Amino acid sequence: MNVTVIDYGSGNLYSVQKALEFVIREWGLSCTLRVSNDPREIVHADRIVLPGVGSFRGCMRGLQGISGMVEALICRVRRESCPFLGICVGMQLMASHGLEHGFETGLGWIDGHVALMTPPLCGGERVKIPHMGWNQLTAVRAHDVLSAISSEKEGAHAYFIHSYAFVPLSGAEHVVACTMHGRPVTAMIARDNLVGVQFHPEKSGRFGLSLLADFLTWKP
Amino acid sequence: MAVWNFLRLLNFSGVCVLKKRLIPCLDVKEGRVVKGLNFVALRDAGDPVEAAIAYNRAGADEICFLDIMASYEKRPLMLDILERTAENCFIPLSAGGGIRCLDAIRALLLSGADKVSLGTIAVEEPHFVQRAAEKFGSQCITVSIDAKQVSGPNFPPRWEVFTQGGRWATGLCAINFARKIVTYGAGEILLTSIDRDGSGEGFDVPLTRAITDAVGVSVIASGGAGTLDHFVDVFQKGGADAALAASVFHFGTFTIPQAKAYMRKADIPVREDDCSWP
Known part of the structure; x- marks a missing residue:
């Protein structure tokens, strides 16, 4: 199985790559991991991971900056249903549009927009932005890629670091998990063969690794 | 914003809250931990990577590497430490010490650091912080402020920013500098x-409170940890989001799980997941 991490010049791929390598080794999966910026490789991928660090606009432009990349993604992911995982800004790009540094159109795979978090005061204390640190997940529906917490009452902790968050625009049927930061925050979205996580599974210890393993073995 | 009401539809009754973080700090000199760890049997107590792995398994929320003699020639050693740590520890890593250019930040981030801390350069050239944040995003730019109380006993407290490991007084008010940066x-x-660092007498709670009240970003308190109550105080009274310590953890005064259990009893939200693997 070919696992491809898309390298489009957005920040640190090293941790994502090392975490996936670790999972492939520890779970004994027969996967080949590639980090690539070549749309031709995307077409042969069996699993696609889109990381992302920085701003919505910066990442979207980075993706568009590689000739044929967006088209290859749409073809492989949307038409041929290749399982796809978006991480952090990579997840946000799945939305219809983002509002960071102005309006920017996203991939539009899940109806929603990405807006600045505006938490109210909580017990008189200011709720800080960026939302940085370990927060607990609550699964709002069951999902194969979230098997690690679906069964537990107390959700696992995941590592978040972001100031903008996904907000569904028409119904919340694609929201799988939330966390709380003054207000509820979308932590995971999913639809068909797509999943996206706002947190960093590659930085979320044991839970994050098992989520990556769930993704690699997922049969949507 | 009404859009957030969507979660009502889901019967979402989460009470999750951001956890207070405990961060062991590894002081590294020429690729070695300055004071070896003796809370756990390590093959090599001076190897920062082994130390980081041990702290990861003990449930540290983040690991901080501080290059205390950072020089351009020695930087590859830090990059190697980060790379080897990131292959084994899947938690946030931060690195600092002597960073003075964007290329150094890029190299650290590419080697597995999630955040870098900027010290002297942030004081000397605040626009560098701006350039770094624009280039890499604010989420990976931590500014480290070394502060010392300069007001007399009967005056309202005033803290000044120091650089060069506390030797150089900048004349800047720590609160104003924090706001500005x-x-x-x-x-x-x-x-x-600086007053408390290495003393074991407790964190400077009034200083921490003054800074957490002044800024809207997360604040890591450092310097002075000696007892478990010191941690409780800096979180409850100081409003810190994280506490960083070295000796109490390195010398095994208490372990991270002990500290977290103590904090939980004091109603401080902490992460106590099973971290024994990987």
Whole structure:
């Protein structure tokens, strides 16, 4: 199985790559991991991971900056249903549009927009932005890629670091998990063969690794 | 915003809250931990990677590497430490010490650091923080502020920013500097009390409170940890988001799980997941 991490010049791929390598080794999966910026490789991928660090606009432009990349993604992911995982800004790009540094159109795979978090005061204390640190997940529906917490009452902790968050625009049927930061925050979205996580599974210890393993073995 | 009401539809009754973080700090000199760890049997107590792995398994929320003699020639050693740590520890890693150019930040981030801390350069050239935040995002730019109380006993407290490991007084008010550097794009403040550092007498709670009240980003308190109550105080009274310590953890005064259990009893939200693997 070919696992491809898309390298489009957005920040640190090293941790994502090392975490996936670790999972492939520890779970004994027969996967080949590639980090690539070549749309031709995307077409042969069996699993696609889109990381992302920085701003919505910066990442979207980075993706568009590689000739044929967006088209290859749409073809492989949307038409041929290749399982796809978006991480952090990579997840946000799945939305219809983002509002960071102005309006920017996203991939539009899940109806929603990405807006600045505006938490109210909580017990008189200011709720800080960026939302940085370990927060607990609550699964709002069951999902194969979230098997690690679906069964537990107390959700696992995941590592978040972001100031903008996904907000569904028409119904919340694609929201799988939330966390709380003054207000509820979308932590995971999913639809068909797509999943996206706002947190960093590659930085979320044991839970994050098992989520990556769930993704690699997922049969949507 | 009404859009957030969507979660009502889901019967969402989460009470999750951001956890207070405990961060062991590894002081590294020429690729070695300055004071070896003796709370756990390690093959090599001076190897920062082994130390980081041990702390990861003990449930540390983040690991901080501080290059205390950072020089351009020695930087590859730090990059190697980060790379080897990131292959084994899947938690946030931060690195600091002597960073003076964007290329150094890029190299650290590419080697597995999630955040870098900027010290002297942030004081000397605040616009550098702005450039770094624009280039890499505020989320990975921590500004480290070393502060010392300069007001007399009967005066309202005033803290000044020091650089060069506490030798150089800058004349800057720590509170104003913190406010300013956040507007330049710092995503987090690492606040060290020079008065308390290494003393074991407790964190400087009034200083921490003054800074957490002044800025809207997360504040890591550092310097002075000696007992478990010191941690409780800096979180409850100081409003810190994280506490950083070295000796109490390195010498095994208490372990991270002990500290977290103590904090939980004091109603401080902590992460107590099973971290024994990987």
